[in-house]
Amino acid sequence: MNKAYRHNSKVERVTRTRQEAKNHYDRLSGWYDLLTDRSERKSRDLGLKLLRLREGQKALVIGFGTGHGVLALAAVVGETGKVFGLDLSEGMLEVARERVLVAGLADRVELQCGDATALPFAAEFFDAIFMSFTLELFDTPEIPVVLRECRRVLKAGGRICIVAMSRQGKERLMVKLYEWAHRRMPSYVDCRPIYVREAIEQAGFQVVDVINNSIWGLPVEIVKAEKLGGKERETKVHLQ
Numbered sequence: 001m002n003k004a005y006r007h008n009s010k011v012e013r014v015t016r017t018r019q020e021a022k023n024h025y026d027r028l029s030g031w032y033d034l035l036t037d038r039s040e041r042k043s044r045d046l047g048l049k050l051l052r053l054r055e056g057q058k059a060l061v062i063g064f065g066t067g068h069g070v071l072a073l074a075a076v077v078g079e080t081g082k083v084f085g086l087d088l089s090e091g092m093l094e095v096a097r098e099r100v101l102v103a104g105l106a107d108r109v110e111l112q113c114g115d116a117t118a119l120p121f122a123a124e125f126f127d128a129i130f131m132s133f134t135l136e137l138f139d140t141p142e143i144p145v146v147l148r149e150c151r152r153v154l155k156a157g158g159r160i161c162i163v164a165m166s167r168q169g170k171e172r173l174m175v176k177l178y179e180w181a182h183r184r185m186p187s188y189v190d191c192r193p194i195y196v197r198e199a200i201e202q203a204g205f206q207v208v209d210v211i212n213n214s215i216w217g218l219p220v221e222i223v224k225a226e227k228l229g230g231k232e233r234e235t236k237v238h239l240q
């Protein structure tokens with residue numbers, strides 16, 4: 001049995017349907033920041049910084065939620081760049097749109113509802129893709145589908161940064177507890193830790209930077225990778 005197969009067989013499956021996911025995030029949209037922002041912000045901000053987006057570039061945020069990532073990247077791309085966003089939930093779309101409007105950045109942001117397993121964008125369109133606390137919501141066979149779509153819409157040499165709960169390293173009590181809660185309440189605790197770096201590498205990206213972080217003892221991997229075609233670089237790994 002190869003290592004990737006052995007690892008994937010340890011990752012919990014996601015059994016709720018797309019419609020259930022959509023309903024869940026529609027219901028949560030008004031409360032999401034209150035429930036999660038304090039714990040997730042640090043990891044998300046580390047990922048946004050690691051992406052190193054530049055003025056004039058085009059970026060995609062997948063599963064933008066209440067729009068914090070979209071807003072941060074819109075400030076970086078300036079008037080000549082553009083940030084696109086895709087999310088399954090109409091409730092999240094409303095909250096994020098309002099946030100972008102209030103910040104006066106609507107002219108450089110385009111948000112829409114959709115499913116990340118079929119990205120509604122042309123091939124080689126984006127310079128960069130950002131995804132925080134979203135890849136771990138997809139069932140195990142869907143993760144390579146989402147990442148293949150990311151590769152398709154990225155330009156050669158384009159970058160992807162993914163922030164996600166991780167199963168990497170020795171088995172921790174918090175991972176076991178989270179997985180237990182996911183098995184008991186699959187519609188509420190709808191995500192679970194995954195092998196983030198491994199999934200990105202298997203999708204054919206070159207990993208260039210990894211930050212290992214944690215939230216309440218639960219490991220979080222922040223992984224930046226490039227679509228080959230650009231110059232190959234060595235991977236840097238940091239602890240935060």
Ligand SMILES: C[S@@+](CC[C@H](N)C(=O)[O-])C[C@H]1O[C@@H](n2cnc3c(N)ncnc32)[C@H](O)[C@@H]1O
Nearest residue numbers: 025063064065087088089092115116132133134
């Ligand atoms: C846990 S939230 C994270 C939100 C945001 N990225 C953040 O860091 O605050 C996951 C988001 O992914 C969206 N989502 C779930 N399934 C999706 C899918 N199949 N395609 C696109 N977005 C999806 C949800 O609606 C939700 O807004």
